[in-house]
Amino acid sequence: MATETGPRVGGDGAFASVGLGGGRRLRRGAAGVAAFLLVWHAVSLTQDPFVLPSPIAVGEAFASELASGDMIAALSQSVRHWIPGTAVGTGLGVAAGVAFAWSRVLDDLTAPLVRTLRPVPPLALIGFAIAWFGINDAGAAFIIAVGAFWINFYAAYGAVEGVSEDLLDVGRTLGVRGDLDAVRSIVLPASMPGIMTGIRTGLGRCWMLVVASEIFGVPGVGREIIRASNNLRVDRAIAYILVLSLMFLLVDVAFRAVERRVLAWRA
Amino acid sequence: MAGVNDDGSAGDDGTAGGPGAPRSPAAASVALDGVGKTYDADGDGDPVRALDDVSFSVADGEFVCLVGPSGCGKTTLFRVVAGLTEATDGRVLLDGTEVTAPTTDMGVVFQEYHLFPWLTVEENVGFGLERSDRSAAERDRRVDEMLDLVGLAEFRDAYPKSLSGGMKQRVAIARALAVDPDLLLMDEPFGAVDAQTREMLQRELLDVWASTGKTVLFVTHDVAEAVTLADRVVVMAAEPGRVREVVDVDVERPRERGDAAFAEYVGRVRELIGAHP
Numbered sequence: 001m002a003t004e005t006g007p008r009v010g011g012d013g014a015f016a017s018v019g020l021g022g023g024r025r026l027r028r029g030a031a032g033v034a035a036f037l038l039v040w041h042a043v044s045l046t047q048d049p050f051v052l053p054s055p056i057a058v059g060e061a062f063a064s065e066l067a068s069g070d071m072i073a074a075l076s077q078s079v080r081h082w083i084p085g086t087a088v089g090t091g092l093g094v095a096a097g098v099a100f101a102w103s104r105v106l107d108d109l110t111a112p113l114v115r116t117l118r119p120v121p122p123l124a125l126i127g128f129a130i131a132w133f134g135i136n137d138a139g140a141a142f143i144i145a146v147g148a149f150w151i152n153f154y155a156a157y158g159a160v161e162g163v164s165e166d167l168l169d170v171g172r173t174l175g176v177r178g179d180l181d182a183v184r185s186i187v188l189p190a191s192m193p194g195i196m197t198g199i200r201t202g203l204g205r206c207w208m209l210v211v212a213s214e215i216f217g218v219p220g221v222g223r224e225i226i227r228a229s230n231n232l233r234v235d236r237a238i239a240y241i242l243v244l245s246l247m248f249l250l251v252d253v254a255f256r257a258v259e260r261r262v263l264a265w266r267a
Numbered sequence: 268m269a270g271v272n273d274d275g276s277a278g279d280d281g282t283a284g285g286p287g288a289p290r291s292p293a294a295a296s297v298a299l300d301g302v303g304k305t306y307d308a309d310g311d312g313d314p315v316r317a318l319d320d321v322s323f324s325v326a327d328g329e330f331v332c333l334v335g336p337s338g339c340g341k342t343t344l345f346r347v348v349a350g351l352t353e354a355t356d357g358r359v360l361l362d363g364t365e366v367t368a369p370t371t372d373m374g375v376v377f378q379e380y381h382l383f384p385w386l387t388v389e390e391n392v393g394f395g396l397e398r399s400d401r402s403a404a405e406r407d408r409r410v411d412e413m414l415d416l417v418g419l420a421e422f423r424d425a426y427p428k429s430l431s432g433g434m435k436q437r438v439a440i441a442r443a444l445a446v447d448p449d450l451l452l453m454d455e456p457f458g459a460v461d462a463q464t465r466e467m468l469q470r471e472l473l474d475v476w477a478s479t480g481k482t483v484l485f486v487t488h489d490v491a492e493a494v495t496l497a498d499r500v501v502v503m504a505a506e507p508g509r510v511r512e513v514v515d516v517d518v519e520r521p522r523e524r525g526d527a528a529f530a531e532y533v534g535r536v537r538e539l540i541g542a543h544p
Contacts, residue, residue, distance in 0.1 A: 166381045169351050172368075173375040174395035174446065185394075189385040265385045265426040 053235035062239035070224070075243055077137075078210050078220035082247075085141035085213070086206040089148025090199055096149075097156025097198075098191070102183055114153075122146040123212045135217050143213035148202045155198020159191035193266060196259050203255055207248045296450055296482040297348065298324040301357030304343055304508075316507035317343045320357070323501050323510055325450075330476055330483045332493035333501045336540050340508025341486045345454040348484065349375050362449060371395060374443030374481075378455040380435040382427040388438050389414070389423040395446040413441040416475060433464035440472070444479065451476075453485045457492065469495055473520065490540070494532045495522050502539045512539055 037055050044054040053061075065071040100107045100114070122143045133139035163186070168176075171186045188195075214222030221240050228236035304318040317340040325331045335341050346352035348359050350369040359366040361373065369375075382391050392413050396406040414420040417437040427435055436456055443451060457465040469492065476483055487493050493500045497516055504511040514536055518528050 164381075166377065166379065167383065169349075169369075170375070170377065170381045170383075171394075172351065173349060173371070173373065174442070175371045175398035177398075181398075186383070189383070192385065265387075265428065 050232035050234055053238065057235040058238045058242075061233075061235040062242060065236065065239055071240070071243060074219065074221045074224045074240070075247070077218075078214070078222060080137050081140035081144055081213055081218070081220060082206055082210055084137075085144025085209075086148050086203060088141070089145035089206070090152050090202055092145075093149040093152025093202070094156045094195055094198070097153040097158075098160050098183065098187065098195075100153075101157040101160035102179065102187060118150060122209060123215070126216050129213075130216060137218065139216070140210075140213035140218040140220065144206050144209045147209040147212075148206050151202040151205055152195075152198045155201065156191065156195050159194025159198070160187055162194065163187050163190040193263055196263060200252065200255050200259065203251050204248050207244050207251070210244060296325055296327045296329070296362060297484060298360040299344075299348070299357070300360065302344070302347055302354050302359060303356035304340065304347060304352070305355045318347070318354070319507035319509045321503075321508070321510055322357070323513060325482055325484050328480050328482055330473075330485070330496055330498045331501060332497035332499075333484065333486045333503065334488065334490055334493045334536060334540065335503030335508070335511075336505050337488065338508075339503040339505040341488070341503060342454060344503075344508065345452065345486045349373060349452055371399070371446045372448050373450045373452050374446065374448035376436070376439050376443050376451070376453040376456045378458045380427075380432075380439045380459075382435055382438055382442075384427050387424050387426055388419060388430070391427070391438055392441045392445050394442060399446055409445055409447075413445045416444070416478075417441045417471070431464075432460040433468060436460065436468060437471070440475065444475070444481070449482060451481045451483045451485075453483065455487055456485070458487070458489075465492070470521070472496070490533050490536045491524065494518075494529060494536065495524070500532075500536055502536055504540075514539070 040052075040055050044052045044057075049057060062071075100110055125143060125146055129139040129142045133142055167186055167190055168182060171182060176182050176185055210220065211222035211225055214220045215226060217223070221243050224240045225237050225244075228234070228240065299321050302318055302321040303316070306315045306317055307313070321340075321344060323331075333341055333344065343352060347354045348366065350359075350366045350373075353367075361370065366373075383394065386394065389410055393406055393410045396409055399406075401409065410423075411420070414423055417440060419434060419437055419441070422430065422434065427438070430438065436459075439456070440451075457468050460468065472483075473496065475481075483496075485493075485496060494516055500514045500516060502511045502514060503509065514532065516522075516532055518526065518532065522529050524530075
């Protein structure tokens with residue numbers, strides 16, 4: 001079980017060090033950001049604002065978009081795509097991943113379909129989003145859901161495949177009978193670390209997909225980024241990109257807290 | 268009990284079948300009747316005969332150890348008795364009923380503990396009880412009893428990750444005993460702990476056995492461990508895995524390793540394992 005969640009171990013180590021050498025880590029982080037802003041500013045002095053605006057211009061754009069209420073409006077529209085898209089895609093992805101990895105019959109039945117559909121990028125499905133849902137919140141949510149689905153499908157599938165046969169044997173000797181009981185009492189908890197990693201990856205990926213999901217005209221943060229870029233208002237574009245980053249950060253920190261509780265049993 | 272002597276056809280002086288023989292098979296808690304297992308019997312590749320005509324029985328309340336050289340099919344036999352692997356021939360009877368699938372009438376303990384890492388000690392012990400028809404209060408009482416029995420009451424809320432190997436195996440034993448099985452079936456349960464812990468666990472297991480009166484079938488590769496624990500030692504031979512001889516250990520408990528009789532039994536079983544037919 002340790003192997004399937006390998007990538008998380010490093011993350012945990014980094015997180016733990018926040019607790020230990022937290023002050024030093026924060027100071028270094030702040031220094032890194034300051035150095036980056038300085039270099040950015042220096043370079044921006046030699047460029048036109050539509051190529052690279054200065055960080056100060058971006059800050060001003062951010063403040064004015066926030067003050068006008070446009071930013072909050074765009075964000076609340078995007079949240080209406082992100083939440084249902086992420087929730088539905090994650091739920092279906094985890095359910096399908098667990099079911100197909102557990103059931104040989106389902107796996108055999110779906111393997112060709114899965115391999116055909118898997119490489120299709122969510123962006124390529126915009127035509128279907130419009131045809132099936134229209135240029136609206138549901139259409140945008142659909143694009144996000146497709147992205148969330150595959151990440152969670154493969155994470156859950158891999159996690160369930162890695163569940164130890166020995167634990168299932170132990171369960172059987174202790175009275176576990178039938179697929180439902182085995183999945184509920186052993187397979188799901190045993191694969192939870194892998195499933196959680198998938199959900200967390202998906203949450204971040206879905207913020208990226210907000211831009212793609214609004215490319216066909218649905219209003220939101222993504223739409224604002226595209227529009228500002230088209231108008232050569234790079235400062236506004238970057239201000240809205242920062243909104244996505246902040247939302248990702250917020251959700252990620254919150255999810256990490258949930259994950260630590262759910263996986264308290266792990267080392 | 269005919270099976271006991273089947274393989275001792277050379278007429279070893281053995282005590283095989285001694286006190287075990289008068290017991291009628293019907294009273295036996297476990298009876299193996301001509302159990303055989305062939306892997307890859309479907310023909311693509313050479314089929315391997317892992318077990319051949321294994322017959323012996325374990326009486327109600329008896330402590331029997333199964334020893335043999337590596338590759339003699341001990342673990343396969345353990346899995347067949349547990350109902351986890353299907354035998355190709357013969358059958359296993361638990362109190363007269365054929366075992367075809369895992370049953371909660373058997374408490375099974377594996378070498379690598381296999382605790383559920385997401386459950387606390389208490390929840391691990393209660394896992395099987397959750398599936399019984401006992402009331403919640405009864406289940407709690409039973410878990411308390413089991414934790415006391417293995418001396419882990421103060422660790423009830425700990426997760427397995429924070430336990431030592433010996434403690435994990437105590438939890439596994441408590442978990443197996445919680446549902447009050449007729450038989451405790453153990454596969455090299457003390458193979459993964461250090462020598463000191465192992466001796467302590469052996470003493471504890473004998474105490475548990477004495478206080479619960481369970482029938483125990485205990486698989487090990489450690490001859491001294493078998494002679495320390497068992498009423499009878501079933502010695503297996505390899506290729507194919509079969510019963511070579513059944514040795515009665517006629518030494519009062521607690522048994523001392525320095526004892527002349529103890530050493531004699533160990534020597535005898537070692538000789539049986541080492542000897543080739």
